[in-house]
Amino acid sequence: MKLNTNKVELIISAVKKVQYPNTTVPEIALVGRSNVGKSSLINKVLNRRNFARVSATPGKTATINFFNIDDKLTLVDLPGYGYAAKSHDEIKKWGDRIGEYINSRHQLNQVILLVDSRHKPSIDDVNMMKWIRQHCEYAVVFATKCDKISKTKLEENLELIIETLDLQDGDILIPFSTKNSECVDDFWEYVHGCILDDDEEK
Ligand SMILES: Nc1nc2c(ncn2[C@@H]2O[C@H](COP(=O)(O)OP(=O)(O)OP(=O)(O)O)[C@@H](O)[C@H]2O)c(=O)[nH]1
Numbered sequence: 197m198k199l200n201t202n203k204v205e206l207i208i209s210a211v212k213k214v215q216y217p218n219t220t221v222p223e224i225a226l227v228g229r230s231n232v233g234k235s236s237l238i239n240k241v242l243n244r245r246n247f248a249r250v251s252a253t254p255g256k257t258a259t260i261n262f263f264n265i266d267d268k269l270t271l272v273d274l275p276g277y278g279y280a281a282k283s284h285d286e287i288k289k290w291g292d293r294i295g296e297y298i299n300s301r302h303q304l305n306q307v308i309l310l311v312d313s314r315h316k317p318s319i320d321d322v323n324m325m326k327w328i329r330q331h332c333e334y335a336v337v338f339a340t341k342c343d344k345i346s347k348t349k350l351e352e353n354l355e356l357i358i359e360t361l362d363l364q365d366g367d368i369l370i371p372f373s374t375k376n377s378e379c380v381d382d383f384w385e386y387v388h389g390c391i392l393d394d395d396e397e398k
């Protein structure tokens with residue numbers, strides 16, 4: 197199944213569950229720390245400049261944004277977690293918002309965890325991975341901003357990510373950078389191989 201990535205639209209920016217769209221196609225959600233590059237990845241793979249809103253200030257994405265890709269796939273941009281400068285109440289509200297979505301969304305095929313390729317995954321990332329282990333067949337992790345470190349350092353850090361998140365055979369770990377178009381191909385290759393074509397077989 198081929199996807200027309202020029203045919204994309206924002207379905208809704210949702211806050212509450214009642215606002216989630218009633219879709220029937222496979223869905224992929226991106227989770228990760230605030231500022232890790234979730235919205236940037238969506239813009240890059242869709243070849244749009246500011247479709248999903250990006251900011252150098254953490255905490256940019258406050259709503260759950262559902263993108264319709266060619267009526268065949270829904271990509272979901274979630275608010276980031278772990279942004280310390282927000283008030284406790286706000287952090288809780290956002291955590292609840294992400295929790296409500298991932299725990300109730302039956303359309304969800306895969307939650308992709310994004311971690312910064314320059315750093316050791318945080319305790320929040322490790323907790324997120326525990327959720328993924330319980331709910332997904334295998335884990336999918338994108339290591340973002342890999343243009344910001346050397347190849348050698350990247351190799352080293354990928355090992356650290358594997359270790360910290362306890363990645364296993366069958367899990368997927370893909371380095372990603374918005375500066376490298378090959379990463380776009382890697383993303384779509386994963387989506388086709390694991391989500392769309394796999395779904396057709398069922
Ligand atoms: N150099 C480089 N910068 C990146 C990359 N991905 C994201 N950034 C930058 O990182 C910052 C944060 O990116 P966002 O896409 O807004 O991050 P987010 O995960 O959506 O953040 P929240 O919405 O706060 O959860 C922006 O300044 C981006 O330009 C990358 O691959 N390479």
Ligand SMILES: [Mg+2]
Pocket residue numbers: 234235236249250256257273274275276
């Ligand atoms: Mg964002």
